[in-house]
Amino acid sequence: MSEKQQVNDIDRSLYDFKDDESGGDFYRIEEGLTEEIVLQVSEEKKDPDWMRDFRLRCLDIYNRTPMVPWGPSIDGLDMGRIATYVRHKGEMKTDWEDVPEDIKNTFERLGIPQAERESLAGVGAQYDSELVYHNVREEVAAAGVVYTDLESALRGEFADMIREHFMHLVPPTDHKFAALHGAVWSGGSFVYVPRGVKVDIPLQSYFRLNAKGAGQFEHTLIIVDEGADLHFIEGCSAPKYNVANLHAGCVELYVKRGARLRYSTIENWSKNMYNLNTKRALIEEDGVMEWVSGSFGSAVSFLYPSTILKGNRSRMEYTGITFAGEGQNLDTGAKVVMQGQDTSCVISSKSISKSGGIGTYRSSVIIGKDAHRAKASISCDSLMLDSESRADTIPAMEILTDDADVGHEARIGRISDDAIFYLMSRGIAEADARAMIVSGFADSVSKELPLEYAVEMNNLIKLEMTGG
Amino acid sequence: MALLEIRDLSVSVEEKEILSHIDLTVGQGETHVLMGPNGAGKSTLGYTLMGHPGYEQTGGTITFDGEDLSGLSADKRAKAGLFLSFQNPIEVPGVSLSGFIRNALHERTGQPVKLFSFQKKLAAAMEMLSMDPAYADRDLNVGFSGGEKKKAEILQMLLLQPKLAILDETDSGLDVDAVRTVSQGVQAYQESKDGALLIITHSTRILEALQVDQVHVLVKGKIVKTGDASLIEEINKNGFEAYV
Numbered sequence: 001m002s003e004k005q006q007v008n009d010i011d012r013s014l015y016d017f018k019d020d021e022s023g024g025d026f027y028r029i030e031e032g033l034t035e036e037i038v039l040q041v042s043e044e045k046k047d048p049d050w051m052r053d054f055r056l057r058c059l060d061i062y063n064r065t066p067m068v069p070w071g072p073s074i075d076g077l078d079m080g081r082i083a084t085y086v087r088h089k090g091e092m093k094t095d096w097e098d099v100p101e102d103i104k105n106t107f108e109r110l111g112i113p114q115a116e117r118e119s120l121a122g123v124g125a126q127y128d129s130e131l132v133y134h135n136v137r138e139e140v141a142a143a144g145v146v147y148t149d150l151e152s153a154l155r156g157e158f159a160d161m162i163r164e165h166f167m168h169l170v171p172p173t174d175h176k177f178a179a180l181h182g183a184v185w186s187g188g189s190f191v192y193v194p195r196g197v198k199v200d201i202p203l204q205s206y207f208r209l210n211a212k213g214a215g216q217f218e219h220t221l222i223i224v225d226e227g228a229d230l231h232f233i234e235g236c237s238a239p240k241y242n243v244a245n246l247h248a249g250c251v252e253l254y255v256k257r258g259a260r261l262r263y264s265t266i267e268n269w270s271k272n273m274y275n276l277n278t279k280r281a282l283i284e285e286d287g288v289m290e291w292v293s294g295s296f297g298s299a300v301s302f303l304y305p306s307t308i309l310k311g312n313r314s315r316m317e318y319t320g321i322t323f324a325g326e327g328q329n330l331d332t333g334a335k336v337v338m339q340g341q342d343t344s345c346v347i348s349s350k351s352i353s354k355s356g357g358i359g360t361y362r363s364s365v366i367i368g369k370d371a372h373r374a375k376a377s378i379s380c381d382s383l384m385l386d387s388e389s390r391a392d393t394i395p396a397m398e399i400l401t402d403d404a405d406v407g408h409e410a411r412i413g414r415i416s417d418d419a420i421f422y423l424m425s426r427g428i429a430e431a432d433a434r435a436m437i438v439s440g441f442a443d444s445v446s447k448e449l450p451l452e453y454a455v456e457m458n459n460l461i462k463l464e465m466t467g468g
Numbered sequence: 469m470a471l472l473e474i475r476d477l478s479v480s481v482e483e484k485e486i487l488s489h490i491d492l493t494v495g496q497g498e499t500h501v502l503m504g505p506n507g508a509g510k511s512t513l514g515y516t517l518m519g520h521p522g523y524e525q526t527g528g529t530i531t532f533d534g535e536d537l538s539g540l541s542a543d544k545r546a547k548a549g550l551f552l553s554f555q556n557p558i559e560v561p562g563v564s565l566s567g568f569i570r571n572a573l574h575e576r577t578g579q580p581v582k583l584f585s586f587q588k589k590l591a592a593a594m595e596m597l598s599m600d601p602a603y604a605d606r607d608l609n610v611g612f613s614g615g616e617k618k619k620a621e622i623l624q625m626l627l628l629q630p631k632l633a634i635l636d637e638t639d640s641g642l643d644v645d646a647v648r649t650v651s652q653g654v655q656a657y658q659e660s661k662d663g664a665l666l667i668i669t670h671s672t673r674i675l676e677a678l679q680v681d682q683v684h685v686l687v688k689g690k691i692v693k694t695g696d697a698s699l700i701e702e703i704n705k706n707g708f709e710a711y712v
Contacts, residue, residue: 417522422558425518426568426624427546427575436571440562440607 018239019102019210026128028211029085035059038183041085045151045186050163058172058182065176072300072329072358077274082246084184086128086211092149093133103127106208120233122147124205126218129186140199146192147203150219153190162190165221169252169280169308177248177276177302181217185250188218191232193259198229202264202450207249209238209269215246222252224259226284231262233450237297240270244299247273253281253289257311260288266453268460269297271327276302285311285340292448293320295332296460304362306335309343309371316345321445321457324357324389325464333362333394336376344375350445351382352438353389354464360392361410369400376404382412383441385434435465469534471496471664472517472632477528479509479516485526486512487689494632497662499679501700503669504686505708510668511555513686514636517666518552519545533631547576549631553621553638559609565620566590566604569627576628586627593626596656598649615646622653632664633657639674651677672704687711 029040038059042052067074093099099107107125108114122136124147131149140147146158153162172182189205209216224230238245247269255261261281269275275298281289291305307316318334336345351359361380382391393410415437423433439446439461446454472494479487486509494500504510516523517530519542530537532548540548560568569590573581594601597619609617618638625633635654639647651674657663658679667674683699684691685708692711693699 416558419558419560421518421520421542422554423560424542425546425552425554426572426628427543428572429543429575430541433543436563436568437560440560443562 018212019106025089025100025102026211027087027089028083028214031083031213032080033059033062033082033084033180033184037084041184041186044085044087046155048154048159051154054167055183058179061172062176062179062183065173065179067176068302071302071331071362072360074274074276074300076299077244077246079180081213081243083211083214084217085186086214087130088127088132090132092131094135096133096135099133103132106210107133107206120202120204122203124149124189126187126205126207126216128209128211128214129216131187131189136203140203143197143199144194145197145199146190148190150188150190150221158190158192161192161223162221165223165252165254166219167250167252169254169282170250170278174278178250178278181219181248181250181278184215185217185219187216188220188249189222191222191230193224193228193230195225196227197225199231202231202233204233204235207234207236209245209247209273213243213245215248217247218249220249220251222261222263223254224256224261226256227258228256229260231264233264233453235453236265236267236269238270238273240272243272245270245273246276247298248276248278250277251279251305253279255281255283255287255289255314257284258286259284260290262290262292263305264292264449264453266294266449266456267297271297271299271325273298274300279303279305281305281307281316283307283309283311283314283316285313287311287314289314289316291316291318291320291334292445293318293332294445294449294453294457294460295320295322295330296464298330299328301330301332303330303332304335304364306337307345309336309338309340309345312340313342314340315343318345318347318349319445319448320349321442322349322351322359322361323461323464324351324353324359326355326357329358329360331360331362333360335364337366337368338371338374338376339368341370341372342374343371345377347376347378347380348444349380350441351380351391352385352441353382353391354385356388358390358392360394362394364396365398365406367397367399367401367404367406372401372403374401374404376406378408380410381441382410383438384412384414385438431465435462438465470494471498471533472666473529473531475529475531477516477530478526479512480524480526481512481522485689487516490528490691492684492691494664494666495681496631497658497664498681499658499665499667501667501669501675501680501683502686503683503700503703503708505712506670508686509689510670510686511636514552514634514666514668517545517634518542518550543575546572546630551625551628551630551633553618553625553633553635555637555640557609557617557621559607559611561607561610563608564605565608565623568608569624572624572628589627590623593623593653596626597623597653599623614641615643618642618646618650619653622650622657626653626657626660629661630663632666634666634668635674636668637670638667639669639671647673648677650674654678672700675700685711
């Protein structure tokens with residue numbers, strides 16, 4: 001069995017293996033999207049009444065909302081052929097040993113339990129539509145940190161808190177796929193970090209979509225209370241099928257006064273995935289939001305983590321990298337709405353495109369009329385590895401104050417033959433020299449990731465570079 | 469057997485002949501100097517020896533350490549023991565100087581590089597070259613001054629220990645102190661492993677402290693004169709006029 005910890009491992013089978021779903025161990029909802037199906041999901045989930053009604057309202061909004069008129073085409077996605085709910089017949093486990101064998105193997109191959117033992121404060125592992133495993137270290141739980149699946153939270157002592165926050169930051173009216181998410185969401189995590197608690201090792205969720213022609217709609221809701229501190233990591237992967245899969249997750253992050261949240265993502269969906277994910281954070285006074293994002297997989301991505309800097313002196317940093325290979329059209333970037341005074345944001349985005357891949361950086365910075373002395377710094381770098389590939393930069397800015405300090409720079413470049421020759425003259429083979437330059441380009445992002453994720457990202461780059 | 473044997477070498481760049489019918493032999497541990505006016509084709513010879521794909525060998529042979537180099541890519545030539553110190557070293561963001569040398573050393577030797585002893589050697593070599601140790605962790609050549617870039621080239625040479633190092637205008641753009649420091653590094657290389665050198669230069673400053681075996685004068689793509697170290701003195705006095 002291969003494991004991802006090996007630095008040299010560039011075996012695509014690491015992500016491409018798939019479990020047989022044909023046995024009697026899986027429950028799969030009928031394909032398509034109808035009121036009946038939504039009600040069926042709701043029943044499966046044992047929703048409270050308000051949630052069932054909410055789902056139906058979302059379905060209605062979905063049906064009435066047109067697709068966004070911009071961005072990559074999603075014509076290859078036929079909602080009538082997506083199963084919105086697939087789960088393994090078995091309850092969620094808190095002891096790794098109790099997780100069903102095939103699912104356990106999947107995550108062990110992805111290195112999840114090992115990462116938990118070594119460097120995480122808690123882990124949630126979602127397989128298709130449901131979490132199959134959830135665990136949090138005792139000392140973290142003892143500090144009052146709640147890390148649980150969202151369904152349990154809906155029924156437990158945090159039920160009111162969930163109801164107050166769930167899809168308030170990302171309302172179903174936001175866009176078509178937010179509405180879809182609201183109608184059929186399943187799985188995901190709820191995290192609450194109490195006032196003043198600093199969690200010094202990261203919590204992690206890993207999302208694995210195994211089922212063919214299915215959708216994953218997990219919802220992540222995190223509330224970091226005043227003065228608290230959290231690093232949350234999400235990893236995503238899926239095996240490759242020849243039919244479309246859909247990921248329309250939703251992440252809502254609430255960072256209270258003086259709190260800090262770092263949200264890191266390494267996304268490696270398979271190349272048949274439509275990744276239409278929505279992430280949004282609301283930052284109160286003196287709060288800090290840090291996004292670290294690596295996007296490698298999917299056929300099409302629309303992904304723009306957005307931040308509302310509501311409180312005075314709140315800050316945001318976004319560091320992201322996108323790697324678009326053959327057949328991929330990745331439209332990524334960041335959005336920030338600055339409302340408080342003396343708020344600041346730093347957006348640093350990199351994109352690599354290769355073998356006809358299209359990487360688009362799209363950002364929006366809005367400085368509201370009361371956001372005096374706002375500072376925004378945006379830089380985007382694109383590296384095109386050949387002449388078939390494409391990189392675009394679409395930055396938008398709306399500045400309603402006259403005392404904002406805004407900087408923007410964009411660079412688009414190619415790997416020069418002289419650079420390749422220089423590295424080769426030191427004994428490095430051509431393919432390795434290219435990979436070295438690309439990894440170097442991505443280095444400012446990998447530096448922001450925990451070690452094992454930086455290693456995984458470098459492996460993914462090597463994998464892409466060797467065309468594996 | 470000679471270490472490097474160039475026989476009747478002709479080289480074209482974009483179909484234009486730059487070097488014609490070059491003969492040159494460098495023995496183990498010997499130091500050769502290639503002099504000549506600007507545009508004579510000196511750097512072309514360096515790039516050709518190292519295997520730059522833009523330089524087409526249209527005739528003749530290059531034999532290095534008994535092996536015919538024609539058709540070999542630059543990395544294979546490096547592994548065979550050739551090294552080129554670039555006139556304009558390339559900046560590579562995100563790749564640290566020390567990590568890069570360690571990686572190259574691994575490729576060069578085929579052996580794993582032990583971190584501790586590598587770091588000791590690196591630190592010693594950097595001290596000899598009066599380089600700030602902080603440069604080891606900086607991105608390769610990124611934001612280095614001209615002098616620091618040249619020192620970083622010599623540093624790589626010292627650690628990679630090639631059999632033959634080609635120094636392409638390593639002394640250009642350096643102040644007097646830096647030339648002396650770089651020259652010390654080159655001397656250390658000469659002495660340590662019996663390293664051979666082909667020093668390409670159009671000035672003579674770097675040569676003052678070095679033991680030189682042969683001097684070749686290249687003009688308009690041809691070697692017009694070969695002699696001993698006294699030729700340097702002569703060119704210093706009279707320039708290249710007599711050969712043009």
